[in-house]
Amino acid sequence: MLKTSQPAVGTANGKIILMGEHSVVYGEPAIAIPFPATHIEVTIIPAEGPVQLDCVYYRGNLASVPKHLENLKAVVESTVNELQQELKNFKVIIKSTIPVERGMGSSAAVAVAMVRALFNYFAVTLTDDRLLLLANVSETIAHGNPSGLDAAMTSGRHPLYYIKGEPFVPFPLSMPAYLIVADTGLKGQTRDAVASIALLNKEDSEKTMLSIHQLGNLAKQSKLAIESTDPVTLGLAMNRAHEILSSLGVSNDTLNHLVTTARTHGAIGAKLTGGGRGGCMISLASDNETATCISNALLEAGAVNTWTHQLGDD
Template sequence: MKEKATGKSYAKIIWFGEHSVVYGKPAIAIPIYSVDVTATIRRINAGQNIHCRYFDGPVDQMAENLRGIKTLIDHLTNLLGAKDVAFDLTIESKLPSERGMGSSAATAIAVIRAFFAFFEVSLTRDMLLKLAEIEEKITHGNPSGLDSATASSSMPIWFIKNEINEQIDFNLPTSSLVIADSGIKGKTSEAVSLVHSNLVDQPEMADPLIQQLGTIAETARQALAEADDETLGKLMTQSQQNLAQLGVSNHTLDTFCQVACQNHALGAKLTGSGLGGCVIALAKNQADAQQISTALRKAGATQTWIQSFKNYQFSTGEAHDNLVQ
């Protein structure tokens, strides 16, 4: 056992495939290195305490809104034979909650990595994702697994619900993604219900839009491998049009997309469930990214982040989890 150990994870952004992924279509999601969660465990003399933005005190006194992470910690201490080990767990997160960036999954991934590093136990990626499900099932009921897969990855994820969850080839060495927080909480259940209602009540309108979103994701995978950022931008804008027709955009998100494209974005769209949350815009270079970011802040974005792709890992085959210290 170490005196101190740290685990890290990242925000996730769905690049392509929102809502259509619910209906068996592929989605592409990416980790955002600039928006991370760090969990640090230190050995202490007595007690088991947690410090985070929502709670500061003994683990066994955590409130109901943190039941997912409490249950995960209880499971980890049992699994690692650490029920009587005294520790301080500090969670520092740059992720805003309820913005479609996978905050709960990222927290779970960071905590799991920290515990395994603390107790010096090896951790495979499969085990990591299974453990993260403990928290995610409590927080989200029936999670797809996409959030955890992306928060724990160093590469984009190609995801088809209950079928495929794999890291994919990726090559965009000069482009950047700008993420803008609308300041409006996402409304996942409401948005998912709205799309479902449209499919039931207006299938002639909604079905083709869902099919097109799936096709867009497939085309985007090829464009990613070929470093075709112009095509990716066009696909993003097409996705936004489809999502708006499905009713999950709003005036703020539409405006942010327009502002981004007026400031040299190759394309822009909402990310996640919609009705709030974030917008993403693709920039050809760092200078354009800075201009887009500034324009979005002037338009009302509460936060923006710029993710350069030049440091992304392009090699698949990651068998063991390695984002621990």
């Protein structure tokens, strides 16, 4: 029998690592923020027969998804099992504006949106703990040993201050500034960047760890700047962080070109974000007019897309 459930929707937003990428691996703090300018929407509709999946990468039976979508299959199966429902008679439709493999949390966001949609479809209340537990089923397949940061970030509304192995610490963000994110069009090379830093650490541990500690201090300074609504100090910290990350081999010519472009066109600060060697860069502007100018300049300089998000009230 075809289930009579009504269509249901689940959503999630993108995320941005503001400060602390790579140094967080060595026990230093990092700051991540929700980025609602990009988002994912999952819709569940009744459809008789085997579960169907409809997304930009695949259309067909969920049971036959290609290998790179196994994490999606796993989160659907785990959630339906958790709900004690049958894995049939519905269709999953995914629409996303979060670019994949850019460090913006796309895999976590789709898992979060999927869990929310399925709980809504079967009319069951979903707690935050249950959501993160089920979303991390997908993240474990996608990333092996996830910190849980992406799932927490794409499902939440507040910035998180994070130190490896410690609980996430949420804090308020109401900054009179705009964050512009630009996509290089290149996949991030996180694994290569991590390996590069590890090699530098092996060759000259003292110098490398000094850079890592500096990045950690910049993350601490950035948190204080955000809490005191001081975009200038935050921008200066972003600039310095990019210089250090570049010295560690995490940047590339494309990212450096976009960072320079943003600064030339009025950015208070600019840096790469995420794994590096591709992916995205971020810049900070004091007002919407400057943010628009920076965004246009980044597109003219080769960025394939940009997004702007107001961090607080003017």
